[in-house]
Amino acid sequence: xxxxxxxxxxxxxxxxxxxxxxxxxxxxxxxxxxxxxxxxxxxxxxxxxxxxxxxxxxxxxxxxxxxxxxxxxxxxxxxxxxxxxxxxxxxxxxxxxxxxxxxxxxxxxxxxxxxxxxxxxxxxxxxxxxxxxxxxxxxxxxxxxxxxxxxxxxxxxxxxxxxxxxxxxxxxxxxxxxxxxxxxxxxxxxxxxxxxxxxxxxxxxxxxxxxxxxxxxxxxxxxxxxxxxxxxxxxxxxxxxxxxxxxxxxxxxxxxxxxxxxxxxxxxxxxxxxxxxxxxxxxxxxxxxxxxxxxxxxxxxxxxxxxxxxxxxxxxxxxxxxxxxxxxxxxxxxxxxxxxxxxxxxxxxxxxxxxxxxxxxxxxxxxxxxxxxxxxxxxxxxxxxxxxxxxxxxxxxxxxxxxxxxxxxxxxxxxxxxxxxxxxxxxxxxxxxxxx
Amino acid sequence: xxxxxxxxxxxxxxxxxxxxxxxxxxxxxxxxxxxxxxxxxxxxxxxxxxxxxxxxxxxxxxxxxxxxxxxxxxxxxxxxxxxxxxxxxxxxxxxxxxxxxxxxxxxxxxxxxxxxxxxxxxxxxxxxxxxxxxxxxxxxxxxxxxxxxxxxxxxxxxxxxxxxxxxxxxxxxxxxxxxxxxxxxxxxxxxxxxxxxxxxxxxxxxxxxxxxxxxxxxxxxxxxxxxxxxxxxxxxxxxxxxxxxxxxxxxxxxxxxxxxxxxxxxxxxxxxxxxxxxxxxxxxxxxxxxxxxxxxxxxxxxxxxxxx
Numbered sequence: 001x002x003x004x005x006x007x008x009x010x011x012x013x014x015x016x017x018x019x020x021x022x023x024x025x026x027x028x029x030x031x032x033x034x035x036x037x038x039x040x041x042x043x044x045x046x047x048x049x050x051x052x053x054x055x056x057x058x059x060x061x062x063x064x065x066x067x068x069x070x071x072x073x074x075x076x077x078x079x080x081x082x083x084x085x086x087x088x089x090x091x092x093x094x095x096x097x098x099x100x101x102x103x104x105x106x107x108x109x110x111x112x113x114x115x116x117x118x119x120x121x122x123x124x125x126x127x128x129x130x131x132x133x134x135x136x137x138x139x140x141x142x143x144x145x146x147x148x149x150x151x152x153x154x155x156x157x158x159x160x161x162x163x164x165x166x167x168x169x170x171x172x173x174x175x176x177x178x179x180x181x182x183x184x185x186x187x188x189x190x191x192x193x194x195x196x197x198x199x200x201x202x203x204x205x206x207x208x209x210x211x212x213x214x215x216x217x218x219x220x221x222x223x224x225x226x227x228x229x230x231x232x233x234x235x236x237x238x239x240x241x242x243x244x245x246x247x248x249x250x251x252x253x254x255x256x257x258x259x260x261x262x263x264x265x266x267x268x269x270x271x272x273x274x275x276x277x278x279x280x281x282x283x284x285x286x287x288x289x290x291x292x293x294x295x296x297x298x299x300x301x302x303x304x305x306x307x308x309x310x311x312x313x314x315x316x317x318x319x320x321x322x323x324x325x326x327x328x329x330x331x332x333x334x335x336x337x338x339x340x341x342x343x344x345x346x347x348x349x350x351x352x353x354x355x356x357x358x359x360x361x362x363x364x365x366x367x368x369x370x371x372x373x374x375x376x377x378x379x380x381x382x383x384x385x386x387x388x389x390x391x392x393x394x395x396x397x398x399x400x401x402x403x404x405x406x407x408x409x410x411x412x413x414x415x416x417x418x419x420x421x422x423x424x425x426x427x428x429x430x431x432x433x434x435x436x
Numbered sequence: 437x438x439x440x441x442x443x444x445x446x447x448x449x450x451x452x453x454x455x456x457x458x459x460x461x462x463x464x465x466x467x468x469x470x471x472x473x474x475x476x477x478x479x480x481x482x483x484x485x486x487x488x489x490x491x492x493x494x495x496x497x498x499x500x501x502x503x504x505x506x507x508x509x510x511x512x513x514x515x516x517x518x519x520x521x522x523x524x525x526x527x528x529x530x531x532x533x534x535x536x537x538x539x540x541x542x543x544x545x546x547x548x549x550x551x552x553x554x555x556x557x558x559x560x561x562x563x564x565x566x567x568x569x570x571x572x573x574x575x576x577x578x579x580x581x582x583x584x585x586x587x588x589x590x591x592x593x594x595x596x597x598x599x600x601x602x603x604x605x606x607x608x609x610x611x612x613x614x615x616x617x618x619x620x621x622x623x624x625x626x627x628x629x630x631x632x633x634x635x636x637x638x639x640x641x642x643x644x645x646x647x648x649x650x651x652x653x654x655x656x657x658x659x660x661x662x663x664x665x666x667x668x669x670x671x672x673x674x675x676x677x678x679x680x681x682x683x684x685x686x687x688x689x690x691x692x693x694x695x696x697x698x699x700x701x702x703x704x705x706x707x708x709x710x711x712x713x714x715x716x717x718x719x720x721x722x723x724x725x726x727x728x729x730x731x732x733x734x735x736x737x738x739x740x741x742x743x744x
Binding site: 010014018206214 | 520523524534536538578
């Protein structure tokens with residue numbers, strides 16, 4: 001049998017049969033789901049707490065602003081007077097809104113106070129503020145002798161449909177989906193490179209410390225061993241990935257069946273104050289079909305194929321660097337000084353990737369999506385937004401050339417490094433190895 | 437006598453350091469060839485080149501008369517000094533894997549392995565992980581793994597390290613058996629007593645250069661100093677003086693009161709053994725007479741000292 005194949009098989013089984021691999025593969029989807037459920041449960045629980053807020057309205061004009069909701073009850077303590085109300089509130093209520101009697105509405109805006117035991121949440125204050133804003137504005141309008149109801153009728157809600165020149169519709173929801181797809185794939189590659197790159201490195205160090213390396217390379221070329229190791233680990237990673245997809249898919253399917261259409265409803269309850277979630281909620285409430293349409297609009301085939309190429313390209317480049325590091329040192333504790341420069345471009349890529357969402361076609365974005373050490377992550381994040389084919393072509397070409405170059409370098413370091421024991425080599429020494 | 441392996445003018449440098457300087461060797465078929473030398477002399481570099489782990493800068497290696505190639509890997513079995521196995525892999529599985537890397541089929545490998553496991557009485561180790569074995573046990577597995585593909589050429593680097601005397605003897609016998617069955621063996625060691633016991637030929641490498649090689653018995657003859665160990669019985673206590681008048685005597689020894697003397701006597705140039713015996717016979721009764729053959733250890737020390 002082909003020796004490379006033998007090595008791949010051994011590395012694959014060595015990884016897959018490892019107890020920690022099995023546990024990680026089965027447990028982590030369950031853990032993620034359990035964690036999600038826990039967060040969901042806790043936030044549900046949190047929002048079940050009913051807060052009672054008292055108010056003293058000496059103007060007698062703003063009380064209508066305070067309409068109680070499911071989680072926030074307003075109690076009118078105006079009759080007690082401010083001092084009495086304050087002592088009562090301290091014992092019985094979450095807080096007290098005090099609206100003093102002032103001459104003009106304009107003065108009022110600066111003089112309202114909120115008393116509470118603990119510092120109130122930002123959302124509570126802003127919710128109270130907006131209620132008062134509205135009420136005071138209405139009062140001002142009334143003062144101008146304008147009918148508030150009539151004015152309300154003049155309010156309009158415009159939604160601009162955006163479309164690019166080739167006719168593809170784009171929308172805010174679309175951008176969001178693109179961001180999620182790109183970000184998700186980019187992050188996936190990032191995680192995969194780090195987890196399995198490190199795994200390759202460990203495996204090289206293990207061979208070195210167990211001293212089997214010389215036995216092996218008297219039978220196979222060091223390059224074959226390195227490549228077999230990298231590929232074996234990659235297949236183990238893919239297997240893990242597929243298992244996760246299956247478990248995740250099954251559970252998602254089961255959950256959907258069980259909860260039925262309620263699932264989307266209950267998602268709305270989650271009181272996360274992020275713009276993204278609000279948009280998704282809006283989307284799911286308003287127009288599920290629009291979302292489906294947007295998903296169809298994503299360049300799915302391009303995403304899929306470029307994911308494969310960038311995934312393998314990126315993984316091969318980084319894992320051969322990891323293999324070379326593993327070969328250069330004697331133990332994992334010695335790897336630190338070499339790890340930093342490797343992690344740096346990856347971390348930069350992730351940061352750049354998430355910050356370019358605002359402007360996916362800016363020069364920074366284009367630059368980093370072509371630079372081969374960051375392109376696997378950055379380009380994948382850009383692709384859902386539509387990238388000119390020449391940029392993809394240049395980026396892939398550079399990726400492949402770099403891959404060949406790096407593997408060549410790494411193989412040289414690896415070949416010498418695996419037979420070197422003793423002190424930790426410096427960069428200078430490693431440079432010397434390249435010339436042996 | 438045909439040669440299994442020829443090393444011709446092999447030079448290897450690492451940066452500024454010359455590990456081997458135009459080293460040439462011929463390893464005769466069916467013999468045990470001792471590759472000797474102080475630490476850092478270049479033995480391991482040479483062995484790695486023979487195993488195609490590294491390439492020589494210049495020079496060539498021939499196996500069975502043909503230039504060494506990648507497919508000769510199956511013809512060589514190598515037990516490195518720094519040995520090891522995958523710790524978390526099972527013994528049987530691991531041995532089969534290593535055999536397959538040497539080009540054996542799985543079925544073949546299993547068959548051979550069962551035979552060796554039987555021979556060493558370690559059948560119950562098959563499903564054990566290496567980390568469950570003791571160091572000596574792991575060494576046995578390592579030995580089997582080295583020889584199981586029945587290579588023409590076996591290279592053992594310090595094969596006895598890590599073995600207790602019983603098992604070291606077992607391994608020694610197996611190595612000699614392999615030689616008797618036609619394998620050629622390169623044997624690198626610092627333990628000179630095992631060189632005496634096992635080697636038919638030796639080569640000595642010092643500071644990247646080969647300084648000596650040939651048949652062990654020839655080399656010993658070459659290093660002979662015409663010295664003899666002599667035992668005499670005499671009542672005359674001036675016997676030492678009498679011998680010293682004619683010959684150079686060292687290591688004189690007298691067991692007091694018994695009239696027995698032991699000494700080392702060097703022949704004078706031009707004299708023969710007969711002359712010495714005749715002389716001694718006329719002075720005392722000879723109860724011991726043997727030529728002092730230099731030990732491998734002496735040869736090693738002497739050559740290295742001369743070379744430096």
